[in-house]
Amino acid sequence: MTEAIILFLGLLLMTVVLAGLATRIGVPYPIILVLGGILLSVVPGLPKVNLESDLILILFLPPLVYSSAWQTSWREFRANLRPILLLSIGLVLATTVLVAVVAHIVLGLPWALAFVLGAIISPTDAVASSTIAQRMHLPRRIVTIIEGESMVNDATGLVVYRFAVAAAVTGSFQLADAGLQFVFVSVGGLLIGLIIAWPIAWLHRRIDNALLEISMTLLTPYAAYLLADTLHTSGILATLSAGLYLSRQSSRFFSSTTRLQANAVWNVLVFLLNGVLFLLIGLQLRGIMETVRDGALVQLVGEVAVMSLAVICIRILWVFLATYVPRWLLPFLRRYDPYPGWRNVTIVAWTGLRGGISLAAALALPLTAASGASFPGRDLLIALTFGIILVTLVGQGLSLIPLIQLIHIPSDILIEKERRKARLAASRAAQERLAELSGQEWVPEDLRIHLQSHYEEQTQRLESLLDGSVNNEIINKKQARHRLHQEVVRAERDVVIGLRDRGQIDDEVLHDIERELDLEEQQLQ
Secondary structure: OHHHHHHHHHHHHHHHHHHHHHHHHHHOOHHHHHHHHHHOOOOOOOOOOOHHHHHHHHHHHHHHHHHHHHHHHHHHHHOOHHHHHHHHHHHHHHHHHHHHHHHHHHHHHHHHHHHHHHHHHOOOHHHHHHHHHHHOOOOHHHHHHHHHHHHHHHHHHHHHHHHHHHHEEEEOOOHHHHHHHHHHHHHHHHHHHHHHHHHHHHHOOOOHHHHHHHHHHHHHHHHHHHHHHOOOOOOOHHHHHHHHHHHHHHHHHHOHHHHHHHHHHHHHHHHHHHHHHHHHHHHHHHHOOOOOOOOOOHHHHHHHHHHHHHHHHHHHHHHHHHHHHHHHHHHHHHHHOOOOHHHHHHHHOOOOOOOOOHHHHOOOOOOOOOOOOOOOOOOHHHHHHHHHHHHHHHHHHHHHHHHHHOOOOOOOOHHHHHHHHHHHHHHHHHHHHHHHHOOOOOOOOOHHHOOOOHHHHHHHHHHHHHHOOOHHHHHHHHHHHHHHHHHHHHHHHHHHHHHHOOOOOOOHHHHHHHHHHHHHHHOOO
């Protein structure tokens, strides 16, 4: 028990250290964590860390999918549903089949094992891709497609994986039964997620306690996933639908205090889960190398190179064909959704990074077949999966930023325009409400005039930004007020800290005042 606790704390420490290093050198932290895990795995004397598949599928996956769904814009997800489904279902099936063909012809794997390999490496991991996309301020549509694909294709890939493994174990496969089962698993998972989410939303509306509500958000993804999994439907899709629904409703039931605290808790949780997961992926190198026969390493490297090239080429080909061919064939589709620029399509085509889901699926392969014999080629499939993860995650991941810079993708200005539009509407609503309250006995006239002046200036500034006629005088005045306010808040904080240091107030009082000042300072950002 003590060794397990020390190991867990060590993983958390390495996650923080390596993520900090990644920030300093400007490399996405998932890549640095995987490489750090590989280096740690070859250090003599360190214990071997075995990554259980259930650890990923039950402990890591539900909160990560739930967090992604919570942050996903339902409007953008719905608007991009067609490309998301083409990637998360069409590309997963195409990758499974085409990788199986390459593995059978080039590597000589039996068809059953070849399809298992294809199913294992068909889903993508979008953590590194979305991290880069958000950091480089790529158009929101690219980020939505990448993240939406990764959430849905996990479910598709695992369903296909289940059928492929069953066929490999029993030696039989019925396409019609598999198709019906796929529909049942997918639709059932989505419905279970909504069934879970509705009463939880009802509870949130009747509870105004930040600790209880945040605890509910932490338990919700596990409840949706485990219930769906128990009923033999897709736990990932259940978690996804629950997250999308509750995210849509959260603005109506979360108080400002709960929202601020929940965001902070979830930011830390997702960072640590992602960090530990990618670190654990790298740490699997030692165990995988122990299964490689003497003299077979060169052959394994060659096989990994072939399969990685196949995976990358299949995605590039599919993305370009699925983007342009339907629009070329269907004029109404061109009118509804015109041809996207080749730069955006190139980025989506290059973000086929594999990660934890593929490794979890490989590690979850059964030890024996239905006949009682050892599952054929299990060690080889795990080694191939690990190699493909390294090539796509590290190789393609490191090349994404130079590729984005090379082809000069413009930043997304639509979101900023919508943000200004929303703030302008809110500012006008504030002015109207102040006008309605004018003359009320409880409203001090001097305070109303001060607030009215503030919102009038804010409205003028936002209007000038929206119509392009920037008023420099207003902007300079706002910047001066911003700086002046920061100086005042800093002085308030310093004097309160001084009172605490001299023993004139308690630490609890300091923390209360600090929170008020922090919220005030956040409003200035």
